[in-house]
Amino acid sequence: MVKQLKTMVKEKKKVMKKIKEVKVKETPIKKVPIREAPKLKNNKVIIDKKIHSPKNIMRLKSGIPGLDPLIQEGFEKNSINLLTGASGSGKTVFGVQFLLQGIKDGENCLYVTFEEQKTAFYRNMYELGFDLEKLEQEGKFHFLEYTPQKVKTMLEEGGGAIETLVLTKKISRMVIDSMTSFMLLFERELEKKEAALSLFNLIKGWECTSLIIIEEDPAKGPTSSAILDLEADSSMLLYFSEAKGTEERKRYFEVVKMRGTNHSLKKHEIHMGKNGIHIKE
Numbered sequence: 001m002v003k004q005l006k007t008m009v010k011e012k013k014k015v016m017k018k019i020k021e022v023k024v025k026e027t028p029i030k031k032v033p034i035r036e037a038p039k040l041k042n043n044k045v046i047i048d049k050k051i052h053s054p055k056n057i058m059r060l061k062s063g064i065p066g067l068d069p070l071i072q073e074g075f076e077k078n079s080i081n082l083l084t085g086a087s088g089s090g091k092t093v094f095g096v097q098f099l100l101q102g103i104k105d106g107e108n109c110l111y112v113t114f115e116e117q118k119t120a121f122y123r124n125m126y127e128l129g130f131d132l133e134k135l136e137q138e139g140k141f142h143f144l145e146y147t148p149q150k151v152k153t154m155l156e157e158g159g160g161a162i163e164t165l166v167l168t169k170k171i172s173r174m175v176i177d178s179m180t181s182f183m184l185l186f187e188r189e190l191e192k193k194e195a196a197l198s199l200f201n202l203i204k205g206w207e208c209t210s211l212i213i214i215e216e217d218p219a220k221g222p223t224s225s226a227i228l229d230l231e232a233d234s235s236m237l238l239y240f241s242e243a244k245g246t247e248e249r250k251r252y253f254e255v256v257k258m259r260g261t262n263h264s265l266k267k268h269e270i271h272m273g274k275n276g277i278h279i280k281e
Contacts, residue, residue: 033163038123053147057260060209063096064102070264071255075234079259080200080210082228085238090270090277092116092240092252096125096132097276098211102173103140109173110142110208112162114151114181118143129275142169148182152279155198166206174203177213179228192227200231217252234258239267253279 059074071241099109135141154160186192196199229235239252251270255263270281
């Protein structure tokens, strides 16, 4: 019995000795980077645009001098953009410049009008230095006179002359001038909203960047464009009113909303001359 105990003690000592000889591998501690506190300026958090800017958003130049810096260098590709303004505010010229920029960038463009006559329209634009007739002959610019009733029929049937032209000519920029006449076909607000939704869904399926013009004076308060604002990707306003303290009328531009864009929140004065519209800072 005593011998057995001595043997067990010796074995235990051997085991303990081996344990001491074993080197325990230490698990390396991962260094966790310390998160920096947000930078402040005038008690406001400064956002790093490189981190927070939306990725993979392709933007197209607007064609309006002075506008692109206000909207992160252009309109989002395939977006639907509203432009509301009173008569004489520069809506049509804005739309033409938007299309001309597309032509410069190698795009096929379409101008759809419910009110303008082609001959008078081309003549007025030529006086501003825009030779649309020549561009049409070259197959770069397309002009389509359409009635609001035909648009309504197009929505009911799910297509029409506009869709045929967009698909066959591979249109990638389009202006509709103006939606006001079309909205007058509907009496109830729900009908207007449903019609606008149907039209927007149709346009989105065409995969073209669109500018929809509405003729109303935004200075007089809420407009019918509010019905379209919910579905549009952006909403812009053009003002044409008397400057304070003078009898002179001036034009101003404002971006009300533009999804995914850090846009200007100010009203900007517009200059209109021989070469069209220019937005001042």
